[in-house]
Amino acid sequence: MVVKIFIWALFLKLAFSANDDFTYNGFNNASLLSLDGLAALSSDGLLKLTNVSRHAPGHAFFSLPLQFKKSAADSVISFSTTFVFAIVPEYPTFGGAGFTFVISPSKNLSYASPNYFLGLFNMTDNGKPYNHILAVEFDTSRSPEAHDVDNNHVGIDINSLISNQSLPAAFRSDADGQLKNLSLSSGEPIQVWIEYDGLGMQLNVTLSPLWMPKPKHALLSLTVNLSSILLEHMYVGFSASTGLAYSYYYILGWSFKMDGKIPELNLSSLPPLPQTPTSFKKSKALSIWLPLALSVFVLMAAAIVMLIMVRRKRFSELQEDWEIDFASHRFSYKKLYKATRGFKDKYLLGVGGFGRVYRGVLPASKVEVAVKRISHESRQGVREFVAEIVSLGRLRHRNLVQLLGYCRRKGELILVYEYMPNGSLDSFLFSEGKQTLDWGCRFWIIKGVASGLLYLHEDWDQVVIHRDIKASNVLLDSDMNGRLSDFGLAKLYNHGAAPQTTNVVGTVGFLAPELVRTCKFTTSSDVFAFGAFLLEVACGRRAIEANEQGMEQVLVDWVFAHWRMGKIIETKDPKLGEDYVVEELDLVLKLGLFCSHPLPSARPSMRQVTQFLNGDVPLPPLLPYQHHFDCMQKL
Structure with a gap:
């Protein structure tokens, strides 16, 4: 028995040390692959990370862990990988949630959420250092929650869905040094090289169209010490996610190497992509053209009958x-x-x-x-x-x-x-190149949204809790009046009745801290979100965004820190310049902190909020001991 255990241990050690590199020129008869979720291998040798399912993740990992450090205290060993992928979206103008190359301490990512979480994180662990996850994302949708630069970008993610570095997908031409745009969701194969220099601590990501030599200059180049991120043994693989719109994510070939020159892929051996619907229709039309010509009259008659049936089905409804x-x-x-x-x-x-x-x-x-x-x-x-x-x-x-x-x-x-012709407020606050709003317009929008919330909470027949108040859910009509929209998460209950326990939904950065404990949305939790919204409008910053060190910065805490230093006005949106009313701006910033207090009992009602904004009642002074981190200990 002891001999068997020794032999098995020796086999595992040899397996781990021997598999510090591997190459898949297609995935026919692929061994040592671990798949879960939507991931599957096609009969043609393609690794498919997703299918037509929506709101679901897919994962594919090399089955054995690789040694990224000689010991826990050592630096990360150099590594490199190259792979060829293709993205085929459901709709040409809207991509899926995205996919990543990922290095993870575990192959089990079943706890991770789909959509913009990329099948890597969830609402509670996003941004936490204990994740020990390094990922390179290839994203074809723009998620405000992830602070995406556009809907066609590549990013380096460390323990968070918010990228440490991100740029629109492109490659730099060796001929003229100019960046050439790449459409990730074109359906055409793209080759990627990801390389980490353990000595120089440099992480490079390079892209190019298939059959083009590797460009000399990387698209992304990040200096980062991965010693605290990667553990001694880690798994390498891919993670993908679908949202409301899905995309097919295909991996055609994959090569990986620890501490050495990466084996090149044999591009001519890679499996072909599935035939697109357009090309299929063309080839089928050519193959049946002659039979159609001979039977045209019969088909025309059948087509008329079918048209009538389709028209009836097209407009069919359910009505009880x-x-x-x-x-x-x-x-x-x-x-x-x-x-x-x-x-x-x-x-x-x-x-x-x-x-x-x-x-x-x-x-x-x-x-x-x-x-x-x-x-x-x-x-x-x-x-x-x-x-x-x-x-x-x-x-x-x-x-x-x-x-x-x-x-x-x-x-x-x-x-x-x-229909609101001027779109959403967040497009004016955060979109590059769009005309900004002056302070007078912003203050008018704030008072309007507050008035609408007061109506929902107190002045209508029932109490309506919106549950998703943020700048992107405030639309602007033709006169630039702020209109609160998107009642898809709203809950109704009678005045005087207690709200029911429900699933915690909404947007990170706007969720009141007590929801984690009680799962009960109240008018007070709406007020908390309204406070974060006030700071969004006044500061021109998102509720959570990366700071200069690449770490997540909570807007409420950032403004609070400036208030304690007596510099709260310095948090204003730089785009406002000097054209603002100091008293109004000071009121909005302090009211945002007041509404975002961690303790529900310390927040004002929406009636009090409107009184403060209209100048009917002075805002109570904030007290120095009301630090957000201190108050969190009481929850």
């Missing part, structure tokens, strides 16, 4: 007897189909966590609307869900985007809203 009570709030699918020109991509306003939003014009009235298509998976039942939507449709306030009605088809719910 109980919906008679909601008839005045219901739109026909045919009307919405015509309003959006068949939900064409050119009328797509955006893709969010809960659906695609299209711009439309109602045929009869010529009224512009925003039409949101979402999958309906409500646990409370269709009838209760529609009743709640119709109740929200009765909201009437000048600072709320009005929900005009709904339509229902099978598992799909379609919501119709007022």
Whole structure:
């Protein structure tokens, strides 16, 4: 028995030391690969990280751990990898959530969330040093939560979905030294080289189209000591994620080497990508052209019958007897189909966590609307869900985007809203090149959103908790009035009743700290988010973003630190210049801290907030001992 154990231990040691490099020119008969989630191997030898499933991750790892340090106290050994990938999106204009090359202490990432978390992290561990994760992301969607530079970028991520360094996808030409753009989601193969110099502590990421020699200059070059990030033994592989829109992520070949020259891939041996729908249709048309010519009259007759059937199916709806009570709030699918020109991509306003939003014009009235298509998976039942939507449709306030009605088809719910021509507030605050807002406009928007929230909390028939207040959910009408929108997460309950425990949803940086403990959203948790929103508008910064050291900086704590030093005005948005009212700016910054207090009992109500903003009541002084970190200990 002792001899068997010794032999097994010796085998593992030899296996770990022998497998410090490997090469896959395609994945036919691939050994030592560990797959989970959506990841799978195709019969053609492709490694597929995702499929048509939405909101799900996929992982593929080399099965054996590799030795990145000689001992726990040593520096990280040099390593390099190259692989060829291709991304084929569901929609040409919208990519999936992205994929990464990842080095992880474990192959088990089942705890990780999909969507913009890339199948690497979740809401609680994102940014934590105990993750010990190094990843290079290839992302074709722009997530505000991840502070993405655009919807076609490459980034180096260390323990967080917020990249330490990120640039639009490109390669530098050796001929003229100019950057040439690369479209990650073009469906064409792209080769990547990722190299770490253990002595110089330099991490380089280089891209180029397939068959082009490796460029001399890297796209990303980051000086970083990985000794505290990578452990002695780590796993290497890929992680991918789908969101509301999905993409196929293919790996055609992969080579890895510890401490030495990386084995080159045999590009001519790589498996071909699946035939695209367009090319398939062309080749099929050529192969059946003659039979079609001989039977054209029969096919024309069949096509007419089919057209009638498809037209009926296209505009089919679900409508039950109980919906008679909601008839005045219901739109026909045919009307919405015509309003959006068949939900064409050119009328797509955006893709969010809960659906695609299209711009439309109602045929009869010529009224512009925003039409949101979402999958309906409500646990409370269709009838209760529609009743709640119709109740929200009765909201009437000048600072709320009005929900005009709904339509229902099978598992799909379609919501119709007022159209806001000036888009979202965050595009004015954070988008490069877009005209900024002066202080007068910002202060007007703030007071408008506060008025809308007061209506939701106290002045309507029921209490409405919005649960997702942030600049991206504030839309601007033609007169630049702020309108609170997106009630997809809203909860209703009667005045005087206690809110129910529910899943914690929302956006990191706007979630009140007590939600982790109680899971109960209240008007006070809305006030906390409103406080973070105030600081977003006044400072021109996101609720969480990377500081100069590449670490996550919480906006509330950053402003609080400046207030304690007596320099709170220095946190203002630099784009404001000197054109602002000092008293108003000072009020908004301090009110943001007041609303974002860690203790719910210390936050004001929205009625008090509007009184402060209107100058009816002076803002109470902040006390020096009310430090956010100190107060967190009381929760």
